[in-house]
Amino acid sequence: MEDYETATSGASETYPQQCSSLRKNGYVMLKGNPCKIVEMSTSKTGKHGHAKVHLVGLDIFTGKKLEDICPSTHNMDVPNVTRKDYQLLNIDDGFLSLMDDSGATKEDLRLPDNEVGTEIGKKFDNGESFLVTVLKAVGQEAVVATKNYN
Structure with missing residues (x-):
């Protein structure tokens, strides 16, 4: 019996899209990194027939x-x-303890080392209840924002 190892091809992490149909504020992989497009400009067609x-x-x-x-x-x-938004339950040793809508907990995300992390720390220390927004792409996850309950 032969054993085949199964690995994810990464196909689900990205999909192809024609360059001309990308839009500002959309996402694209640039040099292997997931990016939000902040500027786009198209040059005129050159002598070889391709607009850049x-x-x-x-x-x-x-x-x-x-x-x-x-x-x-x-x-x-x-x-x-x-x-995805998660409710912050606790901060333990630099890691966030989060809970999603279905009650599942997640404890593998580090408190970000930026303004968002500082804001999370302050709100948590003040005993506020709030949500954190987690962005996930190409196998990476990061906390990018906080949100008060409505």
């Missing part, structure tokens, strides 16, 4: 600015980005 699209994006996890240029007819990888 200049993309500027911010890495959704690090905020780092990345740029790329691609022919408008080429496909770019677009990350499948999901947003």
